[in-house]
Amino acid sequence: MTRTFLGMPATAPAGVGQLRGEESFPAAARRSLADPQLRRNLGHATRTIRAKSAGVIGELPDWQELRSAGSAIKADVLARLPELLEQLEAKVTEAGGVVHWAADANEANRIVTDLVRATGSDRVIKVKSMATQEIGLNEALAEAGIEPVETDLAELIVQLGDDRPSHILVPAIHRNRAEIREIFLRAMPEVDPALTDEPAVLAAAARRYLRQTFLHTKVAVSGANFAVAETGTLAVVESEGNGRMCLTLPETLITVMGVEKVVPTWRDLEVFLQLLPRASTGERMNPYTSMWTGVTPGDGPQAFHLVLLDNGRSAVLADEVGRQALHCIRCSACLNVCPVYERTGGHAYGSVYPGPIGAVLSPQLTGVADNASLPYASSLCGACFDACPVKIDIPELLVHLRAEAVEARRRPTAESVAMAAAAYTMDRPRLYEAAQRAARLSRLAGRRGRGLPPPLNGWTGSRDLPDPPAQTFRDWWAER
């Protein structure tokens, strides 16, 4: 049997989950840009987090060494991914867990739905998880008559507001306190009508609202930040304690994890537990981190299922340049420093993965043709690369994917025709001179700013054409 027979790397299927937007980035961004409240909320939030993060990163004399180690560990993981996953599976099984493999979103949703049904529960509590958002698990569960309850404060705000997440770490970053108060008053059952917009009061309202649900729900679904192949240990990093509730109180725990989240050794956590909180929430350490290995008799869930998810990751891995997007530890530092994200917000990116990392991850998971505008959602300023705690060279990936996006386009666009015409003209000196003279003539004719003649107007249609000089370089050179 050949390897090819066992299947070639595959992208994530369409029609399920949240990796594709309904419109292109420029179209969606135009709407966001017209919303001044959104820009104020984002500007305030990202400024706050940048300052906090810079402060705690500055406390560590070895931040760059930690980044290098984190980057190398992730490169090592990808190079040995199949064997590490097999090792993880063996260790989790040994510790009393059950491992499931899901080739794509549909299969993962089916596995989780069947596992929940087998418990007889019609409700699950959920810890914030990018993987389950990516596969559209909540929609699949709801369709099967199972109520998914998001327990992370920001996810709760999004769920109650019938909204979509717009940030990896803080999905409700686009909402300010006054808007959150309104959402709670409108949609939270039995909320105190005297609710104020003090953040502590809003947090207390969520605490009261969810407490009984935590105590009386038999199944929880989580994601995972890390899984240690050597020991079978899973780790979830969080702040509020909703993660601890979900990981501790129910009888059954189902964890859905992208295959790239595995790390080789226990010791590797010493790198990521220093990188992640400082890059992410700008804290020396997040309030709570839970680690568990299989099932602990008498403590916590007595049934543990781990679902290992491909959903396009094998296709990303197959691209030797592109695969470094799989290093991502979902800290969202790149969003917080991105001048484009700060103005457009997360919804414009269409996918659950917004910002610079989303612009390089989503098109690879779906295939570039389905997210062709995302590699252009950047000014290539490089701030994301500097901020990334595992040194993903996002600008390099953007350029790489732009080339693929151009290649993937079957029908020529105005830009590709213009570029092809420019290349043809520049290859032929006499034509080039003629075109330049034409541009100079157009200046003399008072048609300044109107752009180049067809077909080159495809290029200048969306760009300012610099004033042509009175004399072309070639004419000037010939006179000397």
Added chain:
Amino acid sequence: MSSRDLVLGRLRAALAEGGQPPVQVPRDYRPEGTLDLDQLVERLTDYRAHVHRVPEAAVADTVAGLLPAGATVVVPPGLPRAWLPSEVTTLTDDGLDNERIAAADAVVTGAAVAVAETGTVVLDGSPDQGRRVLSLLPDRHVCVLRADQVVATVPQALARLSPHRPLTWISGPSATSDIELNRVEGVHGPRNLHVILLP
């Protein structure tokens, strides 16, 4: 073909071209640091935990001072009895149901390890720390820590911990950054964290 074979087959195919050179991981970061108990206190306090530095003989009185009169306290089975004041009602965990744990005024536990640089206390489910749920549901967590359990850095803490025990890393009381990215204390976990640091 099983999904397991399919996924592993795809990943192997993705890596097949060109072969994968082994990756050396540079570990030039600091493996350890100089222990500074004052740093632990400062960083716990910075994240709104309350720290009390007292001799072991004064633990019970310190605990009593943190609780309302007639308080009910949940304790893990292996907690030293000398740490508990006589005037509180003690519920020793022998499989207490969650409602009773949640209704208690406080929980008192020991600790496994603490990290000075990050202001973190780690519980590992040893008999003086108990099941994870004990330190989760009551609104007040009193954690008794000995100075010899404190290390300077995260790598030192991991080296002392066993991955085969359920671990809870705690850095301050429950908090969220979800409203305008400002840290607000007090969501689902204990809203009050007291660390009693023994010499």
